[in-house]
Amino acid sequence: MMNFNQFFIFSLLPLVINAQCDPGAIYSPERNKCYQYHTIDEDFKTAESICENSNGHLISVHTAIDNTYFAQQAQKNLYNGLVWLGANADSPVLSNPDNWKWMDKTPFNYQNYQSGQPSVLGSSACMVFNASTGKWLTPSCQNSYPFICASDPVNTVQTTCAPQKANKCPSRYAWLEETNACYKLVSSKKNFTEANAACKQEGAELASIHSKLENDFLVEMSTTSANSSIPSGHSFVYIGLVYLQNKWQWTDGSESEHYRNWAVGEPNYLNREFWTVLMPDPCRADYNPTGTQWNNIENMEQRAFICKKPAN
Known part of the structure; x- marks a missing residue:
């Protein structure tokens, strides 16, 4: 008592x-x-x-x-x-x-x-x-x-005698406990090269994805709820998967064989489409119906990209 x-x-x-x-x-x-x-x-x-x-x-x-x-x-x-x-x-x-x-x-x-x-x-x-x-x-x-x-923010109230832990992630980054990593959606029209450079400039990498849970988290972060019957070609979100030396590799150097979530028929055109995007808005019943799948594309301008860095 x-x-x-x-x-x-x-x-x-x-x-x-x-x-x-x-x-x-x-x-x-x-x-x-x-x-x-x-x-x-x-x-x-x-x-x-x-x-x-x-x-x-x-x-x-x-x-x-x-x-x-x-x-x-x-x-x-x-x-x-x-x-x-x-x-x-x-x-x-x-x-x-x-x-x-x-x-x-x-x-x-x-x-x-x-x-x-x-x-x-x-x-x-x-x-x-x-x-x-x-x-x-x-x-x-x-x-x-x-x-x-x-x-409006979601306000959570706590009373504790323990000192508050420092923020795990920098400002504008979101923390995912399961990966202990920080993620930031950048809504800015850039091609892959520009997006990759922008992430590196702040000590991050384009996001690598290693599980369905992590993929769904990034989809939730980047969806627009826009209706899309067919992909427009410029409305996707860059992640860090690239086709180099006849294999797919993450730009952050992490293991790249464990998880894939390609849409039906993807990847294709491997002679020129070396870069990967997340398609967070559903397309058609027979192609990316849930808005969670990936597509490989040429190095063209897209609407956004996701940076990732380890949590503190």
Whole structure:
């Protein structure tokens, strides 16, 4: 039985709240939100669908402070161009704030339009902001831009007298206990050579995969929930498997014969398709139906890649 002294000591322990975000998202303690920065261009509907797949929405902006924050973060994590905000108009009268709705259902109580905006584009207008200026514009919802997703973190509460362990993974990396490794999805259009160099630049390698569990973890990290009847050829995710000296090898030098998850008919064209991608979005009933399989391709630009490094 716990005596009084033990209870008193336990009651004085600090309450620790750990905020957990999806892999690759950045936690903002000031806002208690998780933000995922997507560098791939998508139309408004697709971008919002990707955010909803992570239990979130495209970002909403309600103050000048928030607007400046997102502009700075977009410059840091995306680029200096146009970025989707989570507002669309349900009327062609775009100058009336009552005709604009945020996807997260919060009030449309702040605007920061660029001179000459909002423009009259009919009923399909959606909102973007210029990351370099923070100013808002109202293009067609069919246009394609990078975007930012916002979601609520999962807060876990713990009380313990033991010191907290240091983070096992660097910022924006996700830890998988079974492999004791850290993984980072980078949504950036690059070919294999560029993706491989980007991972190495931060002390990582393109991801190697050695089990169904690890494969499923990376699929969950990189799926977009987009509907895909036939692979487009540029919508996949690079992993570190390459065909060299008549055999498949992982770029991190790990054992390469144990696990494979090729789609039906793959690998093929081994005279020119030396690089491997994960296809995290289902294709057809007879080809990659579950969105978990691999394809070998030429060294062409894809939408994302996954870096992997050992945990601390």
